[in-house]
Amino acid sequence: MCTAGVSAGGGWRVVVVWAGALLAGGCVEADATADGELRQGRFGHVCVGDGDAACDDGLPPEVFPEVFAVGARLDATYLPDDGDRLPLPRVQPGSTSSLRAGGGAGWIAARPGWAVWLAIDANDVVVDLRHVLLAKVDAIAVASEEVDDLARVALAPGDRLALRAAPQDGVGRALGGSLTYAWRLEGQGVAQIVSVAERRAIVLEALEPGTAVLRVTAGGVTRALDVIVDEPQHGGED
Amino acid sequence: MGRGRIVCALAAAVIAGCQPAFDSVDLVAVSTPPVEVTVRDFLVELPAGTAVVVATVPRSGNRHDYDDETVVDLVSDDPDVMDVFGRPTAREFVLVGIDAGETCLRVHIDGMVRDCIDVVVEPPAAD
Numbered sequence: 001m002c003t004a005g006v007s008a009g010g011g012w013r014v015v016v017v018w019a020g021a022l023l024a025g026g027c028v029e030a031d032a033t034a035d036g037e038l039r040q041g042r043f044g045h046v047c048v049g050d051g052d053a054a055c056d057d058g059l060p061p062e063v064f065p066e067v068f069a070v071g072a073r074l075d076a077t078y079l080p081d082d083g084d085r086l087p088l089p090r091v092q093p094g095s096t097s098s099l100r101a102g103g104g105a106g107w108i109a110a111r112p113g114w115a116v117w118l119a120i121d122a123n124d125v126v127v128d129l130r131h132v133l134l135a136k137v138d139a140i141a142v143a144s145e146e147v148d149d150l151a152r153v154a155l156a157p158g159d160r161l162a163l164r165a166a167p168q169d170g171v172g173r174a175l176g177g178s179l180t181y182a183w184r185l186e187g188q189g190v191a192q193i194v195s196v197a198e199r200r201a202i203v204l205e206a207l208e209p210g211t212a213v214l215r216v217t218a219g220g221v222t223r224a225l226d227v228i229v230d231e232p233q234h235g236g237e238d
Numbered sequence: 239m240g241r242g243r244i245v246c247a248l249a250a251a252v253i254a255g256c257q258p259a260f261d262s263v264d265l266v267a268v269s270t271p272p273v274e275v276t277v278r279d280f281l282v283e284l285p286a287g288t289a290v291v292v293a294t295v296p297r298s299g300n301r302h303d304y305d306d307e308t309v310v311d312l313v314s315d316d317p318d319v320m321d322v323f324g325r326p327t328a329r330e331f332v333l334v335g336i337d338a339g340e341t342c343l344r345v346h347i348d349g350m351v352r353d354c355i356d357v358v359v360e361p362p363a364a365d
Contacts, residue, residue, distance in 0.1 A: 037269055038291065094321070094334040098287040098362070113362025114272055116289040116334065118323065125324040126332045129289055131272045135364070 033079070034064035036119060036128030041080035043091070043117055043130045045176065048073040048106035051200050051218075053166035054176035065176030067133045068109050069167045071219045072177025074099070075106035078119035080127060089119040089127050098134065109134040109177055135169035137179075137219030152226040153214065155206035156233070160194070164201040165216045165223070179218040187212025190229050258298035260352040263310065263345045266293045268330065273363045281356050282320070282333060282343060285363035289334040291325065296347055309348050316341035320357050335359040 032054075033042040045064050047055035052072070054065040068074050076091045093099035093107055098115035102108035109115070112134055119128040141149040143164050155161060167175040181200050185193055190212040195203045204214065204227065212227040267277045269291035276283035277292055284290055294312065296304040310329045314320045319339035323332040333343075338361045345353035 094289045094332075095287050095336045097337050111287075111362055113364055114285065114287045116287065118289070118332065118334075120323070121326070123324075123326070125326050126291075127326060129269070129291070129332065131288060133272075133364075134287075 032061045032064040034130060036078070036130050038128045040128040041078055041083060041089075041119065043119070043128075044077040044079065046075035046077060046106065047178070048075050049178040051178040051180055052176060053174060053179075053200060055178075061176075065132075065174075067135050067169060067173050067175055068177040069169075069175035069179055069219050070109045070112055070134050070136045072109050072167075072175070072179045073102070073104070073106040074109060074132075074177040076117045076130075078117075078128065080119070087122055089121045091117050091119055094118050094129070106178070112136050135173070135175060137167040137175060137221045138170040139168045139172075140216055140218055140221055140223035141166045141168055142214075142216060142223055142225055150225060152228060153204065154228045154230065155191070155204070156230055157206050157208060158232075159206045161204050161206075162201060163204055163214075165218060166200070167219050167221070175219075182217045184215045184217075185212055185227075186215070187227070191227050256302060258296075258302045258304045258308075259300045260347055261297045261299035263347075263353060263355075264295040264297060265355070266295065267291070268293050279355065281358070283358045283360065284333065284335045285360045286335040286337050287362045289332050291330060291332050293327075294329045294331065294345075296345075304347075309346075311346040311349075313344045313346060314341055314357070315344060315354075319359050338362075 033044045035042055047060055054061045078089050078091045094116035099107040100110045114131050115134055116129055116131045118126050121127050144161055165181055169175055183193055183202050189208055190210040191204055191206050193202050194205045206229040209229050209231045214225045214227050216223050262279045264279050265277045267290050271288045271290050273285055275290050294310045296310055298304055312322050312331050314322050318336055319341040321334045321336055338359055341357045343355040343357050344351050
């Protein structure tokens, strides 16, 4: 569900941008903004779908992501500083070899390296621009609410643990953009995934003592995680 | 040659002598891309996926300078290698590296092609 709009501007401009984003591709939101490199306005990050690690639960991030995953969907909005005139500039990639149209919402990061968003006004001239970096997914971090990157999961039968995957590049930077996630559990009798398995976040439930392997794949990279379900403890009972 | 023809030839010479004679166009980068780019009056080099905003200043080879009315345009020979976008400010352009390759950036002065600036778009650069 879309629950937030653009914060870097007030009144009707927020509504217009938000409505425009909705028309462009469904449930998308923009909040985190960054200055255009020509200082004429601000670019906003759009959360495309629910697979964007920069967007917590689909909500816009606090900081404009600077690095995005190759293969991810991303999009941007633009609010000029003097944006009281309609229509607002449209945002498009400078090169569709870097950010290509892929059907559906947003643009797909096609290759590693720099890409550039162009804000283009009704006269088809560029009023501002902003570069973003695209990087290959090198690793997948799997986090719980308490731990940023789990080495393994240890549970007791009946326990449930919410897990969240996030892509990183080769130097450990978190990558923005919406990826498709596939979760797979080997050892079904030991534990089970109790939420939709194609999203970035799942809930794992421990069933019986034993070991299982949880795998999550995104951006062409798979992360395997040992799941250990211990014998239930019968504290103090004889 | 009759007297009329001589007068006409002299008049044409005088008129031409009052006009600027194209020498070159200065390209001045007015944005700062995240990676190094080269912007000169004879060469533009930048990585694919990056963009640089340039201001153009036409230079005359005689003592008559170009005035503000002179229209400058830049046109890429191969938009699949480098694309060019206009700016709200006259004589400013956004040069975007699309894919690795070489091409030529045609300089139009008042609608006439006057120069060809070499363009090299390098493979995409990481940070």
